[in-house]
Amino acid sequence: EDVVVSGVALDKNQARIVVSDLPDRPGTAAMLFNALAGAGISVDTIVQGPGIDGKARMTFTVPREDIYRAEKALKESFPDDDFSGRVFEAYEIAKVSVVGVGMRSHSGVAATLFDALAEAGINIQLVSTSEIKISVGVEPDDAEEATRVVHKAFGLGE
Amino acid sequence: EDVVVSGVALDKNQARIVVSDLPDRPGTAAMLFNALAGAGISVDTIVQGPGIDGKARMTFTVPREDIYRAEKALKESFPDDDFSGRVFEAYEIAKVSVVGVGMRSHSGVAATLFDALAEAGINIQLVSTSEIKISVGVEPDDAEEATRVVHKAFGLGE
Ligand SMILES: C[C@@H](O)[C@H](N)C(=O)O
């Protein structure tokens, strides 16, 4: 298909929070997001894959300045006696996104994007897609280098 | 913010594949997607959160008819002696998406969406977001019920 990658965007203001060992049953995601919405925390990206052995992990990104408020709201959302095993890992992350029209399938664009990052020795911490976009999360220290190599890989100049 | 949820979309033709116990180092995602792109497999959604203890999981969705070809291409992409521990789980999935303009933050819309599914006893297997959309993956048997309760939750009629 004729995919035209028109640009690369960089967002250095995000933090990602991973909540793991979640009970993979109806109501868990609702509890977490009622807590975040109730605290007025703006969530940019939400990522969750299928659970394994009844446990799931949810990852989401929030503005860096909200990282502590978000963590507090989440911790308070669990019933007192049920806090065991929830791992909250909050770190800063840089989000690099490739934007393109006609991206009905992501495999070719993803292969080019992931190849460019691999050759630069940059580890991919997060992947999220939409019809027109593939976003990856990388270490903040890798943000500029990642943006540069991805620009180059898609022929958008240095 | 003024979010207007304008519609609910249902895609019943997807299958999701989870590849776990992946080495969380540069090059892994590139290897998988070179295999998928090389086999001409169209990938709709890609989901990955941060790895834990050096191991990561990637989830992606492909058209149902491509599920076996995709699994074969992935298995063949691992070097012969390095196949241990990769878990391939391929199942059919139904994707229900809420589309809205002005969705700069997902927390309020996500809370409403997740609440509606929780009250209907529908388990969320996958979550993926974009600027204008939140998509969830559910059991194919729950597809119609999920679409109905989400329509209702956002005042879009039954
Ligand atoms: C993990 C979480 O998404 C859970 N499966 C739920 O439906 O709420």
Ligand SMILES: C[C@@H](O)[C@H](N)C(=O)O
């Ligand atoms: C798991 C995979 O995304 C790996 N971190 C990579 O960079 O390829």
